[in-house]
Structures are given as structure tokens and as C-alpha cells.
Amino acid sequence: MSKIEHASGNSNLQVEHFTFLPSIADNIREASLVISHAGSGSIFETLRLGKPLIVVVNEDLMDNHQSELAEELAERNHLLCAHPQTLRETVEAMDLNALQPYVPGEAKPVVALINQFLGFPVD
Template identity: 65%
Template sequence: MDSNKSKRSVFVTVGTTSFDSLIKTVNTDQLKEALLNKGYTHLVIQMGRGSYFPKKSNGKDGSLVVDYFTFSSSIAEYLKSASLVISHAGSGSIFETLKLAKPLIVVVNENLMDNHQSELAEELAERKHLFCGHPKTLYQVIESLDLDSIVRYKSGDATPVAKLINRHLGFPVD
């Protein structure tokens, strides 16, 4: 790999869950090749409680540099340094990434019962704040990735809602 080439990192996170189907998908040669073709150079995987361990790579053969870990006391630095984030559909991971204005692909875990997380991901994708897919469609999402189509997410002010709730419950309102 050209040592002058700038580092463009993809960070994958599953939070504290087990989401082996996502980890297996990002570990495929096809997906790694798609990321390379989009100009990414590094793949860092936070695999949570999963039992599937991806293959590490030093990238010396022109492939992606791949590393993984299970948990970290904070993923904030990984998110900040990422050029692209691929995440499970947990609201904490989604909003932390959007707050940093990082391009985000949310992958829905179809194995979860009553998967309310998919509703959040699909709504934010419809509003063009992120991209949404499933392990089986992640390759296609990356292939068609158009980062210029993202609409920056602006978090709202919850103060009026909090005041309304406090007033309704009989608490003092400032």
C-alpha cells in the first residue's frame, strides 16, 4: 500500500450485543474489496459479545488493514477518527455518530424479536441522515454509497417537552 495514501478508516460497532452476522459480512473479501474501491484503507471492528472472530490483516498485500476488539471503555475516539461508521441499530450508537457528523450505515439485526430499532434506523434513512441495510444487503449499500446525499442531522431542543411534562406532573417549571 502506498505509504503516502491518507488513512481512511471504517469503524464497525455492535455495542454490547452479539451481532455475528454483521461481523461475518464485514469480514468477507467481497465487502472488504468494496470498501477498498471506495478509498477506505482501514477497518476496525468492535465485535461485542460475538463469538465470530474476524481475520486481522496488516494490509501489506494491498488489502485493507483490519483489526478488531470486543469492548472498550469508550468508542468515542474510534468514532471521531472514522471516515465511515457501520453500526448496529442501537439508538445510542446512532445518535453518538450523527452528533459527530460522521457518515453512517446502520445495519438492522433481523434476529432480534420485536425489532423497534429498525423503525428508528429506517426513519432516519428516509430523512437521509444515514444509510440503512441488513447483513445481506450491506455490500449493495456500500457499492451505491453516495456520501453527498447525506443531510446533516440537527438534534432538537428537548427543553419545551421537559417543561410540558413537568407542568403536567405538577413540578415547578422555570
């Protein structure tokens, strides 16, 4: 893990970044802001931990489902969505107080419906 510190005016910015960790849950818990790629695992892990999130969409992916997920959650005010070229402007303009907490849905009704459709016993 690498750490970058930057002092500007009266504020200090401390950035930690890494290329790979087996689990980032502890890092997310300690963070005041998470900037992440648009992978669904990273998005939902951060939102479940209640941390403000800026998702940076990889525009080079074909059939970019990551972009669709990030943009939908941004429309619902659960996170902020940026592109590599707009990240700086997104950080400068962000209002973290406008973000709404993410409340995970209940999966049991969906599972029961799928089981019923497939002819499996329904609990």
C-alpha cells in the same frame, strides 16, 4: 481492536473493528465511515459527531424498534440503512454526499411540558 487492510485497484480499504470498548467516541471522530448496529446510542453518538453512518439492522429482535429508528433516519437522509445480507450492496451504491446533517432537537420544551403535566414546577 483488530485492523484489516485490503487493497483493490487504486484504493486501499482499512477496516478497524472491535467487540467492546468503554467509549468509541475517539474511534468515531477518526473514522471516515462508521458501520454500526442499530442501537440508538450508537446511532446518535455517530450522527452528533457528523460522521457518515451505515446502520445494520438486527432482524432477529422482536418488536424491532431499532429497525423503526434506523429506517426513519434513513428516510430523512441522515444515515444509510442496511441488513446483513444487503451491506455489501449498500456500501457499493452509497452516495455520502446525499446524506443530510443531523441537528439534535431541543429537549427543554418537552421537559417543561412533562413537568407541567405531572404538576412539577416549570422553570
